[in-house]
Amino acid sequence: MxxxxxxxxxxxxxxxxxxxxADKMFTLVRTDPDARKQAGISFLLIDMKAPGVELxxxxxxxxxxxxxxxxxTNVRVPASELIGEENKGWDYAKFLLSRERGMVAQSWLIRHDLENVKTYARDQRDGEGSLYDNPTFRKKIAKLEIQLKSLRWQMQRMLTEAAPSAAASTAAMKVQGGEAQQQVSALTVEALGQYGTAYFPNHEPGVEFDLDQSPYGQDEVSAFAPDYARGKLGHLMFRRAITIFGxxxxxxxxxxxxxxWGY
Ligand SMILES: Cc1cc2nc3c(=O)[nH]c(=O)nc-3n(C[C@H](O)[C@H](O)[C@H](O)COP(=O)(O)OP(=O)(O)OC[C@H]3O[C@@H](n4cnc5c(N)ncnc54)[C@H](O)[C@@H]3O)c2cc1C
Incomplete structure (x- = not known):
């Protein structure tokens, strides 16, 4: 109002x-109560320290x-913090969302995690050899590598403006990249064997971890899990949300x- x-x-x-x-937050607020659906919404920048803002x-x-x-609650926002024109907020949001979706794909992260999966799998015994020699496991790696290659091509195509629609391209990249991140996390936990079950709420390698603070209590696996296993189960859990957010x-x-296709 x-x-x-x-x-x-x-x-x-x-x-x-x-x-x-955050110091400030972009917010979509309804400024025209009579307009329908996405019309009548404005893009406001709100100070997180303003009176009435509670996290x-x-x-x-x-x-x-x-x-x-x-x-x-009754937060006063100076009109100078309105971005663009009043009631046009959804147009700006759609533009930003299409860019955000492209970022969510994070092909570099998938590539990084996939290289780690290979290292862990080489160290993981499986019968006479290592997990990396297991054809079923290798097939999963190969499948992800194909997905990753296709994702990177899509990204390059978009950057060269050759893609038919930025909105459709970033939507496709988000779906594919999000699913690939979930899959690479599942493979990471699988490749870590028993250490994959160690839960650490702290993602940072090298940071001291107090087992008594663990929400899952103290267990032997967590006590002996190497640094590189930290946070991997947490990533797997969090990445379930990638195919939801954005x-x-x-x-x-x-x-x-x-x-x-105009459907
Ligand atoms: C971890 C996390 C972090 C987030 N961070 C932010 C943030 O920083 N900023 C922010 O603004 N938002 C954030 N979100 C919100 C997020 O963007 C929304 O939750 C997401 O866009 C889904 O919207 P929704 O919750 O309204 O669910 P809906 O879109 O209502 O979906 C509910 C269900 O209906 C299905 N559905 C909806 N529409 C269709 C359709 N047309 N056809 C078929 N099925 C459909 C969905 O697939 C889903 O299963 C975050 C969400 C999560 C989980």
Whole structure:
């Protein structure tokens, strides 16, 4: 609601990743209550320290604190913090979302994790040889390598502007990259053998970990797990969310169908 030189904002912004580190937050707020659906929404920059802004952590099942609910009660936001034109916020958001989706694919991360999987698998005994020699396991690696190659080609195609639609390309990259990240995490845990079951809420290698603080209690595997096994089970849990945030895979399929084929 507009009040002189300010907007007064009330409501909850659910799912605000890393909001506890932020100084400011982009928010889509309804500025025209009579407009329908995506019309009548504006893009406002809100100061996280403004009176009336309250953060509540969302408890995730990997026990990390990454996501918040932001509750806003009569928050005064100067009209100078409006981005672009009033009521055009959804247009700007769509543009930003298509870029965000391309970033979520993170092919470099998949490549990095896949190289680690190979190293862990070579060290993991499997019958007479190593897990890396196991044809079933190698097939899973090969499948991911093919996906990774295709993802990188898509990315290069987009950067050279040869792709038919940025929205459809980034939607496809998000689906493929998100699924590949989930798969490479599952392979990582598999390749680590028993150490794959060690849970560490702290991702940082080399950082002291207090087993008594572990939400799953003290166990032998965690006590003896090497540094490189840290956080891998946590990654596997967190990455379940990749095919949800930034728009679920079903929504991405819809964007691809609509922008490329008009369905
Ligand atoms: C870990 C995490 C971090 C997040 N961080 C942020 C953040 O920082 N900022 C932010 O703004 N948001 C964030 N989000 C929110 C996220 O973007 C949304 O949860 C996501 O876009 C899904 O929207 P939704 O929750 O409204 O679910 P919906 O879109 O309503 O989906 C609910 C279900 O319906 C299905 N569905 C929806 N539409 C269709 C359709 N057309 N066809 C078929 N099926 C459909 C979905 O697949 C899903 O199963 C985060 C979410 C998570 C899980």
């Amino acid at each position: 507009r009040d002189g030189d300010d907007y007064i904002v009330n409501g909850v912004k659910a799912w605000t990743s890393e909001g506890h580190y 509540k952590p969302v408890h995730m099942y990997d026990h990390q604190y990454t996501v918040n609910e932001v509750h806003m 728009g679920s895979s079903e929504v991405q399929h819809g964007i691809i169908a609509k922008t490329l």
